[in-house]
Structures are given as C-alpha cells and as structure tokens.
Amino acid sequence: MGFFSDIFNRAGRVARGQANQGIGVIEDATFEATVNQTVADMKTELNNVVRSSAMAMSNYNRLDAEYQKYVRQSQEWKDRAGLALDARNEDLARKALAKKAESDKQVASLQAAIDSARQASDSLKAQVTELKHKIEEGERTATTLVARKNAALAQRKVSEALAGVGKADNAFAMLSNFEKSVDKEEATAKAFDQLANAGKDPNLEAEFAQLQGHSVDAELEALKRERLQRVELPKELPPPSGR
Numbered sequence: 001m002g003f004f005s006d007i008f009n010r011a012g013r014v015a016r017g018q019a020n021q022g023i024g025v026i027e028d029a030t031f032e033a034t035v036n037q038t039v040a041d042m043k044t045e046l047n048n049v050v051r052s053s054a055m056a057m058s059n060y061n062r063l064d065a066e067y068q069k070y071v072r073q074s075q076e077w078k079d080r081a082g083l084a085l086d087a088r089n090e091d092l093a094r095k096a097l098a099k100k101a102e103s104d105k106q107v108a109s110l111q112a113a114i115d116s117a118r119q120a121s122d123s124l125k126a127q128v129t130e131l132k133h134k135i136e137e138g139e140r141t142a143t144t145l146v147a148r149k150n151a152a153l154a155q156r157k158v159s160e161a162l163a164g165v166g167k168a169d170n171a172f173a174m175l176s177n178f179e180k181s182v183d184k185e186e187a188t189a190k191a192f193d194q195l196a197n198a199g200k201d202p203n204l205e206a207e208f209a210q211l212q213g214h215s216v217d218a219e220l221e222a223l224k225r226e227r228l229q230r231v232e233l234p235k236e237l238p239p240p241s242g243r
Contacts, residue, residue, distance in 0.1 A: 031146070031149050032146045032149070032150075035145055035146055036142060037138055038138070038142070039135070039138050039142050042134065042135050042138050043135060044151070045131065046128070046131045046132065046135060046204035049124065049127050049128055049131055050128055053121065053125055053127070053128050054125050055123035056117065056120045056121045057121045057124075057125075059117050059120075059121075060114065060117035060118055060120070060121045061228040063110060063113055063114045063117050064114055064117075064118075066110055067111070067114050070103045070104075070106040070110065071103075071107055073099075073100075073103040074100050074104050074107060075101040077096045077097065077103060078096075078097070078100050080095075080096040080099075081096035081097045081100065084096055119203060126183045140185045161212035163214055226233040
C-alpha cells in the first residue's frame with residue numbers, strides 16, 4: 001500500500017505542477033487583459049456607488065423637502081395665531097396654535113430621518129470621491145504593471161535563450177539537442193566498432209604483420225643473390241684461330 005500511495009502522491013504532484021504551469025502560461029498571456037479588467041471592475045464598482053449615492057441624495061432631498069414643508073407650516077400657523085390674537089379672537093388663535101403643534105410634531109418626527117439620510121448621503125459622496133482617486137491611481141498602476149510585466153517576460157526569454165533552457169521551439173535549445181543527438185550517434189558507432197573488434201588479439205595481428213614483412217625481406221635477399229651470381233660467372237673462352 002505504501003508503494004501505491006507514493007505513486008499516487010507523485011502523480012498528484014506532477015498533475016498539480018502541470019496545472020500550475022498551465023495557469024502560469026495563461027496568466028502570462030492574459031496579464032494585460034486581466035489588469036485592464038480589474039480597472040474596469042473598479043469603474044463598475046464606482047458606478048454602483050454613484051447610483052447608491054444618487055439614491056441616498058434623492059431620499060435626503062425628498063425628506064428635506066417634506067421637513068421644510070412642515071417647518072413652513074409651523075411658522076404659518078404661528079403667524080395666523082398672532083393675527084387671531086391681534087383680532088382679539090383667542091379661540092381662533094388657539095386653533096391655529098393646535099395646527100402649529102401638529103406641524104411641529106411632523107418636524108420632530110422627520111428630524112431623525114433627515115439627519116440619518118444626510119449622513120448616508122455625505123458618506124456615499126466621500127466614498128465616490130475616494131473611489132475616483134483610487135481608479136485614477138489604479139489606471140496609472142495598471143499601465144506601469146503591464147510595462148514591467150512585458151519587460152520581465154522579455155528579459156526571461158532572453159535569459160532562457162542564453163541558458164538554453166527555453167521552450168521546445170527555442171532555437172538555441174534545439175541546436176543543443178542536435179549536438180547531443182550527434183554525440184549519442186558517435187558514441188553508438190564507437191560501441192559497435194568496439195564490439196566488432198572484441199575477438200581480435202592486437203599482439204597476434206602484429207606478429208603476423210611482422211612475418212609478412214620477413215617474407216618480403218627474404219625474397220629481396222634471394223633476388224639480390226641471384227643477380228650477384230650472374231655477375232660473378234666466368235665468360236666463355238673464344239674459339240682457337242685457324243693458323
């Protein structure tokens with residue numbers, strides 16, 4: 001079980017390594033698009049905050065308009081109560097003050113809501129301003145990051161080419177592979193040559209070569225003796241004269 005567990009663990013590591021490498025390649029290829037999409041997402045978030053801020057401001061404006069209406073009504077009923085008193089009509093003045101009290105009640109009721117709406121509106125406006133600054137900074141950062149990434153990729157490709165460890169289509173790596181292939185063929189040829197000569201005795205071959213040399217030397221000596229004998233034989237005497 002331990003053997004199979006080790007096999008599965010190693011296979012898992014290989015699979016994870018290949019997956020990470022594949023993701024790395026995709027990230028390299030889509031880095032600029034990903035960075036630009038990030039900035040676009042920030043702008044989308046800004047638009048969402050702007051819409052929320054607009055709704056909050058609209059709610060505040062609506063509440064404030066309602067609040068101001070009751071403030072004006074309170075003042076109007078107060079002024080009417082004063083007119084009634086000037087006319088010596090306290091009963092009418094009392095009725096006017098009762099209406100004023102109703103308006104004051106509405107003002108008090110809206111006061112908490114309008115304060116809350118104002119705080120929400122101000123907070124969202126501050127967030128919009130902050131997000132705008134961040135987006136401007138993000139766009140500058142994105143441009144810088146893309147430039148740095150492209151420079152790093154170019155530097156890595158040059159370094160890989162010089163080291164001969166680049167991708168499969170790297171010309172330098174291919175040339176190195178060709179050289180290794182030739183070295184392998186030469187080593188194989190040498191091995192076969194060694195196998196072909198494995199049964200031969202170099203000393204024995206040398207002795208036979210030496211014997212062949214002696215045979216030539218002996219034949220040369222015999223030829224020299226033969227020619228020397230021809231030179232040393234006496235000439236025949238001339239026949240006697242007829243006197």
